[in-house]
Amino acid sequence: MNNLGLRMTLTQLVTISGRARSAVAACLFAALVVGAGCNMDHxxxxxxxxxxxxxxxxxxxxxxxxxxxxxxxxxxxxxxxxxxxxxxxxxxxxxxxxxxxxxxxxxxxxxxxxxxxxxxxxxxxxxxxxxxxxxxxxxxxxxxxxxxxxxxxxxxxxxxxxxxxxxxxxxxxxxxxxxxx
Structure with missing residues (x-):
């Protein structure tokens, strides 16, 4: 996740406005899903x-x-x-x-x-x-x-x-x- 520039502390996430917070949370979730999908064929x-x-x-x-x-x-x-x-x-x-x-x-x-x-x-x-x-x-x-x-x-x-x-x-x-x- 550091390579994607998504490094963010919980405090920083809480101080972001509600709409931006939802967008950031969605991006973080998508990055986790994509990262997990890369390992599907072990x-x-x-x-x-x-x-x-x-x-x-x-x-x-x-x-x-x-x-x-x-x-x-x-x-x-x-x-x-x-x-x-x-x-x-x-x-x-x-x-x-x-x-x-x-x-x-x-x-x-x-x-x-x-x-x-x-x-x-x-x-x-x-x-x-x-x-x-x-x-x-x-x-x-x-x-x-x-x-x-x-x-x-x-x-x-x-x-x-x-x-x-x-x-x-x-x-x-x-x-x-x-x-x-």
Whole structure:
């Protein structure tokens, strides 16, 4: 709040006229709400992310771990190769990979998604994820998030590389946990 120049003592607020006091109080409240909203997508909250159909991310796993990839629609072309690798791995392994958009795509983004053949499993609602933080890889099991990586670009990711070595999803997560990746 100091960066916003809203530093004000209670005494100063009381001495301001009623109308100005209401405006200042509203601004302070708005700054608090905006500040709190910036933290909406922390890993501990990711299990509560909600899809456009009302499904919570936590409901996607039914016992076996799954992979959830969250990507901003504007980043789909930038991270196309890693998305294609994930979808190929899903096809070959039979493991569930959910490709979710971090927000509802605009009309031009929908056209790009159709043209590239990228199929998604829906989009998130009620959460704000900055485009430059995506794609985000989450590995979920019934106990919660067991791995989270952000800004996964390039032809692959450390998790995908570990899976291509023939490891199960749990083994790959364990291997990455021990290497600090």
């Amino acid at each position: 890993a501990s909250d990711a299990m509560d992310w909600t899809l456009s159909d009302g499904t919570r991310i936590a409901e996607l796993t039914l016992g076996d771990p799954i992979v959830v990839i969250a990507v901003d629609p504007s980043q789909c072309l930038r991270c196309f190769s890693v998305l294609a690798e994930w979808l190929e791995w899903e096809r070959m392994s039979g493991t569930n990979v959910q490709l979710l958009l971090s927000r509802q795509p605009a009309d031009d983004e929908k056209r790009i998604l159709r043209a590239t053949g990228i199929r998604t499993d829906g989009h998130l609602t009620g959460v704000r994820i900055e485009a430059q933080r995506t794609p985000i890889e989450l590995v979920l099991d019934t106990g919660g998030i067991i791995l989270r990586t952000e800004r996964v670009y390039g032809p692959s990711s450390p998790l995908l590389d570990a899976l291509k070595d023939g490891r199960s999803l749990r083994e790959a997560v364990d291997a990455l946990s021990h290497t600090g990746s």
